[in-house]
Amino acid sequence: xxxxxxxxxxxxxxxxxxxxxxxxxxxxxxxxxxxxxxxxxxxxxxxxxxxxxxxxxxxxxxxxxxxxxxxxxxxxxxxxxxxxxxxxxxxxxxxxxxxxxxxxxxxxxxxxxxxxxxxxxxxxxxxxxxxxxxxxxxxxxxxxxxxxxxxxxxxxxxxxxxxxxxxxxxxxxxxxxxxxxxxxxxxxxxxxxxxxxxxxxxxxxxxxxxxxxxxxxxxxxxxxxxxxxxxxxxxxxxxxxxxxxxxxxxxxxxxxxxxxxxxxxxxxxxxxxxxxxxxxxxxxxxxxxx
Numbered sequence: 001x002x003x004x005x006x007x008x009x010x011x012x013x014x015x016x017x018x019x020x021x022x023x024x025x026x027x028x029x030x031x032x033x034x035x036x037x038x039x040x041x042x043x044x045x046x047x048x049x050x051x052x053x054x055x056x057x058x059x060x061x062x063x064x065x066x067x068x069x070x071x072x073x074x075x076x077x078x079x080x081x082x083x084x085x086x087x088x089x090x091x092x093x094x095x096x097x098x099x100x101x102x103x104x105x106x107x108x109x110x111x112x113x114x115x116x117x118x119x120x121x122x123x124x125x126x127x128x129x130x131x132x133x134x135x136x137x138x139x140x141x142x143x144x145x146x147x148x149x150x151x152x153x154x155x156x157x158x159x160x161x162x163x164x165x166x167x168x169x170x171x172x173x174x175x176x177x178x179x180x181x182x183x184x185x186x187x188x189x190x191x192x193x194x195x196x197x198x199x200x201x202x203x204x205x206x207x208x209x210x211x212x213x214x215x216x217x218x219x220x221x222x223x224x225x226x227x228x229x230x231x232x233x234x235x236x237x238x239x240x241x242x243x244x245x246x247x248x249x250x251x252x253x254x255x256x257x258x259x260x261x262x263x264x265x266x267x268x269x270x271x272x273x274x275x276x277x278x279x280x281x282x283x284x285x286x287x288x289x290x
Contacts, residue, residue, distance in 0.1 A: 003271060005215070007047040008088055008107055010034050012115060014052055015084040027052055055091045062090045069130045070123075082120050085112045089128045094135070100232055101132055103216045110215060154195040155182025156214060156236035157280050158205055160243065160258075166284070168264045168277075169203055171248060172255040178267040180276075181248075181256075182233055195236045203256045204246030211237040212283045217272040237280050239287070 014031040031049060035042065055062065066086050067075055075083065089108030092099040105128045112120040157180050158169040170178040183198030185191060196208045214235040245256045259267060261281070268274050 003042070003275075004047060005107060005110070005275060006039060006042060007051065008111055009114075010039060010042075010048045011052050011055075011088060012081070012084055012111055013038070014048070015055065015087065016080055018052075018056075019080055019084055023056075027056065051088070051091070054095070055087050058091060058095055059087065062087050062095075065090050065094065065131060066127065069134075070127045079116065079120075081116045082112060082123060085116065085120070085124055086127060089124060090131065093128055093131060100216075100218070101135070102234075103218065103232070105129065105132065106213075106216055151231040152185045152234070153182045153198075153231060154185050154191045154234045154236070155180050155198050156195045156238055157277065158199060158203070158208065158238045158240055159280070159284060160240050162243065166261050167243075167258040168261070169199075169205065169245060169256065169258055170264060170267065171202060171253050172257075174252045174254070176254070177269050178257075178259075178264075179270055179273055180235060182235070185234075191234045192236060195234065196238065199238065202248050202250075202253060204244065205240050205242050207240050207242050208238040209240065211239055211287050213237075214276040214279055214283075217276070219272075235276055237283055 010031065013034045014027055017030045017034075018025060018027045028049065031052060035048070063075055066078075066083070070078070070086075078086070085108050088111070089104055092104035092107070093101055096104070105125065108128055109121045109125050112124040116124075160167050160169075169181070171181050173179050181199045181202040183194070183201065185194045192210055196210070199208060200206045214237050217233050217235065219231045219233060243258070245258065247256055248254070264277060265274070268277060
């Protein structure tokens with residue numbers, strides 16, 4: 001799932017140009033150019049191409065849903081960016097059995113915030129949220145289990161400043177990879193509270209200030225004696241003024257350390273962590289400039 005965000009971004013860029021020229025340009029050629037120009041080393045295993053062709057194939061039905069759930073906005077009056085972000089979001093939400101609903105909605109919101117106007121994220125959230133509520137009412141995609149998700153977790157990235165230097169708390173997992181602390185979601189807690197609780201339990205940091213969501217990632221879990229399964233993790237960015245870390249007290253986790261920005265980049269190997277870390281750095285710049 002980690003590379004899917006970039007894949008969706010490339011899809012939006014190609015859809016934007018295809019839409020701008022009223023569908024008269026070859027969408028594969030547009031996509032090839034976008035990949036070569038903006039992500040020449042990126043291999044999404046065909047996800048962008050499959051997604052864009054699926055959206056075009058189902059465009060009439062997708063647009064009908066947009067019109068129905070955004071009646072105050074005629075389709076042609078919605079900005080080209082927002083219109084095509086909605087097409088991506090509606091397809092993944094309504095027509096794809098592969099993408100969990102929350103991931104589809106959150107990804108669309110994040111892309112809209114990046115490429116759209118000041119109110120794009122709110123607009124996309126309103127339309128897709130309304131569609132999802134109707135899907136729940138009709139009994140469609142009501143639970144993560146229906147999407148093949150066996151577990152839901154929450155966690156995040158914790159940072160602190162010391163003498164002008166940023167430090168980030170990472171844990172060493174059972175696979176000897178440095179990653180973000182996380183744990184199972186309790187149904188009676190909000191995702192943010194679960195993330196903060198799990199971080200506190202795993203590394204001993206209790207004074208946590210929520211900065212912003214970092215996004216969702218879908219992981220494939222392998223456990224001894226069990227069949228592999230899919231897990232959805234919600235990540236958040238936190239700030240703290242505490243420096244003492246507790247080494248995790250569970251067998252699955254081996255260590256916890258503070259790393260500088262460059263050290264964290266060097267030690268992280270999971271692609272979804274790298275992507276969210278880059279986003280976190282931007283969010284921290286905005287947070288510290290307030």
